[in-house]
Amino acid sequence: MTALRIQGLLFCAIAIGVAATTTAGVALAPDGAAGLLLAAPILLLGVPHGALDTVFAEELHGVHGLRGWFRFALAYLGAALLVLLAWQYAPQLSLAGFLLLSALHFSGDLAPGTRFMARLLYGGAFILLPALLHASEMARLFAFLVSPQGAAALAGVLHELSGPWLLATAVAAACQKRTHWLTGVEMAAAAALALLAPPLLAFAVFFCIMHSARHIVRTWHYVGARAESATRLGRAALLPMLGTLVLGGTAAYWMRAQPIEAGLMRLLFVGLAALTVPHMALVEQARWSGWINRRAAGPGCAEA
Numbered sequence: 001m002t003a004l005r006i007q008g009l010l011f012c013a014i015a016i017g018v019a020a021t022t023t024a025g026v027a028l029a030p031d032g033a034a035g036l037l038l039a040a041p042i043l044l045l046g047v048p049h050g051a052l053d054t055v056f057a058e059e060l061h062g063v064h065g066l067r068g069w070f071r072f073a074l075a076y077l078g079a080a081l082l083v084l085l086a087w088q089y090a091p092q093l094s095l096a097g098f099l100l101l102s103a104l105h106f107s108g109d110l111a112p113g114t115r116f117m118a119r120l121l122y123g124g125a126f127i128l129l130p131a132l133l134h135a136s137e138m139a140r141l142f143a144f145l146v147s148p149q150g151a152a153a154l155a156g157v158l159h160e161l162s163g164p165w166l167l168a169t170a171v172a173a174a175c176q177k178r179t180h181w182l183t184g185v186e187m188a189a190a191a192a193l194a195l196l197a198p199p200l201l202a203f204a205v206f207f208c209i210m211h212s213a214r215h216i217v218r219t220w221h222y223v224g225a226r227a228e229s230a231t232r233l234g235r236a237a238l239l240p241m242l243g244t245l246v247l248g249g250t251a252a253y254w255m256r257a258q259p260i261e262a263g264l265m266r267l268l269f270v271g272l273a274a275l276t277v278p279h280m281a282l283v284e285q286a287r288w289s290g291w292i293n294r295r296a297a298g299p300g301c302a303e304a
């Protein structure tokens with residue numbers, strides 16, 4: 001069994017387990033501020049998947065040498081800074097744009113060859129489906145990022161769309177099961193998790209065990225899936241991870257006057273939004289090439 005299949009099955013099992021347990025009334029994540037314990041796995045498992053962007057810079061754009069990496073860091077951080085500025089001046093529009101971009105980015109998780117519509121439904125699941133049963137919690141979370149009125153309006157729109165989205169996702173997952181069963185099960189498990197579990201818990205499980213884990217496995221394939229590939233990925237991610245830690249720590253110190261939950265939510269999601277733009281610019285190129293690395297000697301990431 002390939003690493004990607006094992007990761008996909010693991011996600012399905014955990015997603016269905018978490019969805020069932022929370023539906024049975026077991027609180028897997030404590031309410032309120034303590035729920036921010038979930039920020040730790042998001043940071044610990046989520047950040048490494050973005051840190052691997054250096055691999056794509058090297059493989060797709062031939063970035064090398066001190067001057068090359070300096071220019072790359074400048075462009076990457078410059079793009080992130082522009083997002084932070086946009087968020088400062090137009091938070092509502094920036095949040096809406098971020099949610100839209102995220103749905104497109106997450107849609108790349110599914111196996112190559114999956115239809116666009118199925119991808120889009122899956123990609124949007126973690127943004128729309130939590131609003132069906134947890135609209136007030138979604139509004140509470142959004143209110144850390146935009147005005148309370150804006151947050152309520154956004155949660156309201158997502159709530160209206162969530163019913164039809166669920167129906168369409170269920171149909172698409174059932175159709176998908178006939179041609180590529182694991183993709184169908186992944187779609188169904190993701191939808192169940194997004195619908196039933198508390199929104200932050202659902203997002204943490206999805207982001208760590210599906211999005212980030214799948215991206216790390218794919219990147220490992222991308223560089224040849226050899227014994228030394230894991231060492232290369234570790235080395236490639238080390239400096240960006242340290243950089244993110246330093247930048248995050250500085251931002252946290254700068255925001256120390258804010259209440260802990262509001263500060264962490266802003267740091268987490270505005271930080272993710274800022275880094276997602278340059279991250280997407282690199283990763284989407286690899287995705288459109290079917291995760292085939294033309295520079296590597298190996299066959300790249302061939303998915304069943």
Ligand SMILES: CC1=C(/C=C/C(C)=C/C=C/C(C)=C/C=O)C(C)(C)CCC1
Pocket residue numbers: 098099101102105106126127130138141142199200203269272273276279
């Ligand atoms: C803001 C926000 C949400 C959405 C977060 C998203 C959409 C994150 C996207 C991250 C990306 C795209 C990372 C890159 O790989 C939730 C969890 C629905 C509810 C709480 C507030």
Ligand SMILES: [Fe+2]
Pocket residue numbers: 049105211215279283
């Ligand atoms: Fe990503």
